Structures are given as structure tokens and as C-alpha cells.
Amino acid sequence: MIYRNMQISDYASVISLWRDCDGVSLRDADSSQGIERYLQRNPGLSFVALEGTDIVGTIMAGHDGKRGYIQHLAVANAAREQGIASSLVELCLEALKLQGIEKSHVHVLGDNEPGRKFWSGRGWFHRAEIVMYSFINGENNNA
DSSP: OEEEEOOGGGHHHHHHHHHHSTTOOOOGGGSHHHHHHHHHHSTTOOEEEEETTEEEEEEEEEEOSSOEEEEEEEEOGGGOSSSHHHHHHHHHHHHHHHTTOOOEEEOOOTTOHHHHHHHHTTTOOOOTTOOOOOOOOSSOTTO
16 A cells, blocks of 8 residues: 555545545535645645555545644545555644644544544544534535
């Protein structure tokens, strides 16, 4: 398995993988332009896993200067149970730590039981005391 930084040229393969993975919620912000802005704003924090020339895993991360935020951890169904997701998480956390970020968060859909099990099985803890609110500052309800 080869791991490298995600590039915007990976977008077609990455979005296809995300669409095929349960538990990954896509929004208009996941457009090519949105992902390109994200990668430019957070250089060196998002990764892909390659099997040959095929992208079989992804993870994206960014931070606000205090906390890291992990998004779109996805592994192709045929490539699961090989440690790819764990390796991607480790790469992200190390890259965040090099930028001074020692605490990170991940949002997991409430009905994504495999995702919840994955994160808790790796020492991440559920924060029951936090409730998330969102605000859409425009007309696009799928922003």
C-alpha cells in the first residue's frame, strides 16, 4: 500500500470512492472547487491510500489553530480489514501534531454504527455533552 498526500487531481477517484462508501455524507461543499479550497487551506493534512494506481482509501484533515478536524475517512469495500483506515488516521494525526495540534475531533453520523465502532475502538471517545448546531448562510440547503 502506498500512502501520499491527496491532490486535487485525485478528485474524480476520491468522489467516486466516497459515493460508494456507506457513512460518508456528501454536500455541495464537496465539489471539486470546495475540496481544492480545503486542500489549499490545509496543506499536507489529507491523504490517499493507493493499491497500484487505484485510490482505495482517503482521509481529510484540517485545523483551526487549536483543534484538528478529520473528515471523509473512507476505504473501498474490497480493501477493508487491512489496516488502511488506521494507517490513514495515524498519518493525519502525525501531520496535525507537527503543526502543533494535539487534540482532534471527528463527526460521525448517528446511524453509522461501523464508523462509531471504528473510532471508539481506537481510543476516540464519544462526547455526549456536546450538541452540534449548523447554520446555512445562504440559499443552498445542501451547502
